[in-house]
Amino acid sequence: MLGVLLAFVLILIVVPGAPRGVAQSFPRDLxxxxxxxxxxxxxxxxxGGLRGDNVTTQLGLDFQRMLRLNGTLFVAARDHIYAFDLGQDKRVLYPERHLTWETRDRESCAMRGKLQDGCHNYIRVLVPRDARTLFAAETTPSTPVCRSYEARSLLQEGEEVSGQARCPFDTRQSNVALFADGSLYSATVADFQASDAVIYRSLGARSPPLRTLKYSSRWLQEPHFVQALPYGPYIYFFFREIAVELGALGKVAVARVARVCRNDRGGSPRVLERRWTSFLKARLQCTVPGDAVFYFDVLEAVTLPHALHGRPAVLALFGTQPNSIPGSAVCAFYLADVGAGVRGHFAEPRGAAGAWPPCPRSGCPGPGLAAVLGWAQPLPLSPPETSLTRRWPSPRSTPLLHGAVAPLGGRPLFTRTGxxxxxxxxxxxxxxxxxxxxxxxxxxxxxxxxxxxxxxxxxxxxxxxxxxxxxxxxxxxxxxxxxxxxxxxxxxxxxxxxxxxxxxxxxxxxxxxxxxxxxxxxxxxxxxSRCAQHGACRRSCLAARDPYCVWLPPGGCVPFSEDLPAGFEQMWRDPPAHRDLPRCTSYRGR
Structure with missing residues (x-):
């Protein structure tokens, strides 16, 4: 009942050209x-923290990031990075080693009147720089700072560098980062007030530093960054932001995917100097089809690429608008479809009503220098200004593409309301x-x-x-x-x-x-899995439909592993289709 109510109560935001299906009810919760x-x-x-750590006892762990690398789970938190050996006894969870990175001016910070939890380092960036080096950045009470650490020993390598535009100033501000081609691609805010949202490339020996346009709502409008990943000659950024094209409806959050070319070398002194010339973005769509299309717009999480049907894809978690009835959905997207969605006609504002129709090719700026020259071709060291001004005649030009990237199958894989x-x-x-x-x-x-x-x-x-x-x-x-x-x-x-x-x-x-x-x-x-809860009940074990559990006579219901002997069973259909299974008193685990 709640699912049906959710479909009618929430504001439906309709994107021109969005697919519409036949009338059908909203999916029920499983x-x-x-x-x-x-x-x-x-x-x-x-x-929950190191033994004897009084600060953790008072304030908690304050988890920030996790990274699995070379058989080790690295956890970034307040003032520490912890390294857990993934081969340790599964009944234990305690770091094999750790590093402590505390602020140098905690006393002066406290004297300036900051709260106790505001005078600590919160490690917000933790990414592999290469197979043996970790790159970390933290929010000090003053300015973010970055360091490199040897992954095995957690010893610092090299000097500190500024964390501005690479790490946020506050733990409440979002950020994503990755290394590709020796450069750091980061997305966060570049100032303490969080007014300058930025997608930034830096630290590369062969690629010049580039960033998005400053203070431009057409480029980025109050973004919350979720994921960054490389695919082919591009870097993709997944985030949610306030939709400038839906300004007539108020502050509406929508899911976005943006793309930049790895070989982008920036513009000329008069057009987009030290700025991306290949930055494009499109709406990411996760909807329940029907006569009235229902949208999950608030992007929460995106996985790294996985193979679905033999093709690279990502799965993404979406939610409803913050002031609406709670609800979530999971949609899958082929990366080829994502790439195709960040092409086509641009959306440009037309008229006084705030409409953003597709701009016809004959009357619209070009698609950017990388597209003009071919996405896979190396860009020239000195790009011709004519190709830049054709796409970016003024700061009011928009990188937004019309339409949306549709999910695999045209609908969510899973929905949940309430x-x-x-x-x-x-x-x-x-x-x-x-x-x-x-x-x-x-x-x-x-x-x-x-x-x-x-x-x-x-x-x-x-x-x-x-x-x-x-x-x-x-x-x-x-x-x-x-x-x-x-x-x-x-x-x-x-x-x-x-x-x-x-x-x-x-x-x-x-x-x-x-x-x-x-x-x-x-x-x-x-x-x-919790296979042991089925005990010696074969019917319960097989009917659970858990891919991690198998029935192994005479051992009972056990987790599957490659070293199990032959003769185990799994079932993918429910009783009573299999009437040969004896009934058990304990059918479902509690």
């Missing part, structure tokens, strides 16, 4: 096949044959949802017709299932500020069959 309570998860290993989901991790190779996709979704109330998500290509949708179940691949029992709803957050075990139950990070480690779940105050080591 019922979890198993609910795992705090009593069952109380024994899972947790880390709560806001915050984080997403995906395993596209689950099960004995590695042919199942499992989503792990963190929620703001401290739960983790485990979803068996069957993905399909757009061609499958057309062949199956409009009546096919969302995500159905045509295989028996390939519908989307909510396998588990797992409660993890308990204030007594995980200290933190107000809202500390929100899941801030998920890091999947398939070789160890575990998921690391981060809250503001602690880190939890969560096994991917």
């Amino acid at each position: 019922v979890p096949r198993s609910t795992v309570g705090l009593a069952a998860t109380a024994t899972y290993p947790r880390f 709560t806001r989901l915050t984080q997403l991790a995906v395993d596209v190779g689950a099960g004995p044959r590695g042919n199942h996709t499992v989503l792990f979704l963190g929620a703001e109330d401290g739960r983790v949802l485990k979803v068996l998500a069957a993905t399909r290509s757009p061609g499958d949708v057309q062949n199956a017709g409009d009546t096919a179940a969302p995500g159905d691949t045509g295989e028996p029992g390939a519908e989307v299932l909510l396998l588990e709803e797992i409660s993890l957050y308990e204030p007594r075990w995980c200290r933190g500020p107000r809202g500390a139950s929100r899941v801030l990070g998920l890091e999947l480690h398939p070789p160890g069959q575990e998921l690391f779940v981060a809250f503001a105050g602690c880190l939890v080591r969560l096994p991917l």
